[in-house]
Amino acid sequence: MTTDLDLYRILYLIRCFEERALAEFSTGKLFGTTHAYIGQEADAAALFSVLDPGDLVFSNHRCHGHFLAYGGDPYRLAAELMGRATGLVGGRGGSQHIHWRNFYSNGIQGGIVPVATGMALAEKAQKTGKIAVVFIGDGTLGQGVLYESLNIAALWSLPVLYVVENNRYAQTTPNELGIAGSIPARFQAFGIETFEAASSDVLTLLPIAREAVDHVRSRGPAACILHTYRFSAHSKGDDPRDPEQVAKIRAAHDPLTIHAPRIDSAQRASLETEIDALIDYAFTRAANDPFPLLNGE
Ligand SMILES: Cc1ncc(C[n+]2csc(CCOP(=O)(O)OP(=O)(O)O)c2C)c(N)n1
Ligand SMILES: [Mg+2]
Secondary structure: OOOOHHHHHHHHHHHHHHHHHHHHHHOOOOOOOOOOOOEEEEEEEEHOOOOOOEEEEEEOOOHHHHHHHHOOHHHHHHHOOOOOOOOOOOOOOOOOEEOOOOOEEOOOOOOOHHHHHHHHHHHHHHHOOOOOEEEEEEHHHHHHHHHHHOOOHHHOOOOOOEEEOOOEEEEOOEHHOOOOOOOOHHHHHHOEEEEEOOOOOOOHHHHHHHHHHHHHHHOEEEEEEEEEOOOOOOOOOOOOOOOHHHHHHHHHOOOHHHHHHOOOOHHEEEEEHHHHEEEHHHHHHHOOOOOOOOOOO
């Protein structure tokens, strides 16, 4: 049974990690790039609360929140962002290419969708009862390989959930300049069932996530389309939006502000102190870890 406190823990953990990652970035401690999940936390909190531990997860360039909600270690992730040998993949994957247990991510838009679909086929063939969940952004609806994957998933009734996190922008391009027609119709054209929500309230998203996951487990492929907002820039400085507009959106749709009043304030304060310390430990320890050796050892 997932409690309100469990959900707040995930929301706060992601927020805290991402804010620290952005702060560390500006001091030059992180390598490559980074795409913060700030604003979208409720999507991950809801979906990961209804998955089974053995399910497979395929994420994208905006993967930190998914990884933390999956139960990943913030220290190993921080070490990966800093290119350290102790990182999730030895410091060679960076922010976008991480792997741990049944969690995989890939920074090529849509690149991991056929992989997730194929892994769903493998799970079905082996009758494991596990499902594959793959996250894409609205901007990734333009990748042709998505539609090849949907076709096969529908034809072979594969246990795969396509999660579209529609934060309304593909980097700096708003939806209306990049997406024709309706998003659900793109899945429905293949006979794939769609579940949809426009909310940053984790309690609104939870039953929809559960319905979508149940559908995949018992009947076959589905899409879960979540309309959300990102509050930070696409990666670091690239945000064409009017800051006043972003502030207004944030004031109305912050998943933490929406959920926090449901938690006893003393409990919340103690949880926040605990997570602040955990994140501080993660980044401080990672910053002191060794870099991988150049000869590949
Ligand atoms: C094939 C490919 N083209 C371009 C890029 C560069 N790129 C990274 S993220 C991104 C926008 C993605 O938008 P969306 O799918 O909506 O995800 P969001 O960043 O909004 O979470 C682009 C163009 C890429 N990673 N892969
Ligand atoms: Mg987007």
